[in-house]
Amino acid sequence: MLRRPGPDGPIAAPPEESIISAQSSPTQSSPKQLILNLFEMNCVSHITHGLWRLPDNRRDQYTDIRYWTTLARTAEAGGFDAIFIADVVGTYDVFRGGPADALREGLQIPNNDPLLVVPAMAAVTEHLGFGITFSTSYEPPFAFARRMSTLDHLTNGRVAWNIVTSYLPNAARNFGLAEEIPHDERFAIAEEYLDVLYKLWEGSWDDDAVIRDREAGVYSDPDKVRYIDHVGRYFQVAGPHLSEPSAQRTPLLYTATASPDGIAFAGRHAEAVFTGVRGPGGAGPLLERFRAAAADNGRDGAALKIVVQAAVIVAPTQEEAEAKAAQYREHASIVGRFVHAGLPFDPLAHPEDRTVAEALAAEGVPADALPPQVTAGTVGEFIVRVGSDLERDFFAVGTPEVVADEIERWLDEVGIDGINLRQYHSLDTLIDFVELVVPELRRRGRLRDAYRPGETLRERLTGGAARLPDDHPAARYRGGGNLGGGPAEAADV
Structure with a gap:
């Protein structure tokens, strides 16, 4: 039994021995297993607006490092694949012509950096992954490449990047622009941004560039580290990459999209897609479009994973679960929904x-x-309609058996591969899922019994190797191919 946060004092962490659980073997022959992420954001009100006011909800402790370490250990105790962290770099100020309502609601403002909480969570876990949202539109790729390589090193290959291009008008103004970058140009920037990153992550250092020869006094072989000398429309980056090769080199790549341009972009780059699907069977046509886009780029479309946002309100009895749902609806803020939607x-x-x-x-x-x-x-x-929108799709209320039935339906009938679990109450939503739903999913063979020691996040989610597959566009830069940059020894670095 995990310890829930009390009304007073810091959040209590689950016991160390609960981090890896052994449950009964699956009762079905190789049923489709669930990719399980916890949906988070480094703020007070992420997507369940107004619910930070719930009794004992710890969302307002997001600035306390103990919130994040307890969250991570609890998720790992339940066998979660990752904590998926959303982000924005502007405020929602369209509704009523300003940010006042967003500020009153705590709706994604105040909002802290998603990358900086990852080392703290990684330090108290061994297996849990971390999906980090970062925009390609406003910050240069060279510095971001080093930050992500650093995180991949510190986590031993447990990080993913959710690639976004940013959509808030206020974000553009925060980075010195008069207005939002046009849609098509944002995607053009993103394409070149990824090209620079692939050159740095995959091509700048050979796998055996790091020697660590103490007797000769040589740490890295200069002949195996090279400039990338990228010159493009938006970026000029000389290199070499400042970080030595990490476990994954390139982090596991997510995109969050459902638009035609987004599907085409995902077909070129994504290994997993965070998207919206409507109704039974609704994933079929959408999934086929993603797979076709990948195939058009010479990739294995069948390898793409589809992840959706989902809500689970679970309790030992149906009545208790319905009572929780009613409490959440009572505290929900319709103004927060309007602000988040950017209503004109x-x-x-x-x-x-x-x-x-x-x-x-x-x-x-x-x-x-x-x-x-x-x-x-x-x-x-x-x-x-807006008030009930979050209950329209991938919403389950009930006992562990009822919830597990729904999740199985999502996997088998709708055709998804995983969920980002929406939190109504921190930490009750997570603890309820770990205590009540995870054992039931494991009994049905829908969730692994234990983590595999030492595996990277890419290996866990894709079933493949730690590095990007050879059919990914980043692979063309391996060994310095298609770069144009010479060895680092050729000039003063």
Whole structure:
């Protein structure tokens, strides 16, 4: 039994002996296993707006390192694959024309750096992975390459990168731009950004460049370290990479997308995709588009993993689970949902029987600011729909058996590969899942009995090697191929 945080004092950590569990063997022959991530963000209100006010919720302790170390140890005790950390580099200031509501709600502001909590969590775990969201739009690739290599070293190959291009207008202004970078240009920047990173991670150092010859006084062989001499439209990077090769070299690559351009981008680069899927069988056509995009780039499309955001409210009885769900709905903030959605109008300023189209017109907002199926309804209907949106897909409330049935349906009927578990209450949501759902999933063969010692995050999620497969575009730079840069010994570095 894991120890829950009490109403007073610091969060209590689970016991060391609970980190790796041995459960009964799977009862089915090789059923599809679940990729299990905990969805997090280094802030107070991530996506369950208003729920930080719940009794004993520790979300406001996100600035305390003990929050993160306890979270990590608890996730590892439950056999989670990774903690997947979202991020934004701007504030939500479209709704009501400013950031006031986001600040009142604690909605992703205040918000701290996602990379800096990883070493603390890695230090108290051995197997848990860490997915880190970072944007390609505003910060240079050279410094980011070293930060990720450092994390891959410190975690022994347990990090993933969730590649995003940023979408908040405020983010652009924070980095000296008058307005948001146009969509197509953001993707063009991202393509070149990845090209630079691949050259640094995969091509700048040979695998055997590090010698550590104490007698000769040679740590690295200069003939096996090279400049990359990248000159492109957006970046000029000489290299060499400052970090020696890490366990994975390139971190496991996620993208978060469902758009046509995003699918094409994922087909070139992603090993796992965090995306939205609607309804039974809805993953089929979407998954095929991802796989086709990968195949178009000479990659194995069948290897792509599909991960969705999911919510689980579980308790020993159905009645207890429903009571928890009711409590969460009672504390949920509809204003927070509007802020997060970046609504161009204020539904709460209009009569509920007014149509959304009429409300937009009254506020001087163009009619095409929202989809036609939305503007045709009333404001009251819109409020109800937005308020229940998080319960529309991949939402399970009930006993461990009921929840496990739903997860199996998501895997087998919908066709997903994994979930990012949404947290309603920190740490109760996680502890409930570990104590009640994980044993049931293990009994059904849907979750591994134990971690495999020493495996990287890529090996665990893909079933392949620690390094990117040969069909990935980054592989063309291995051994210094296609770089153009000479050995580091050729000039003063």
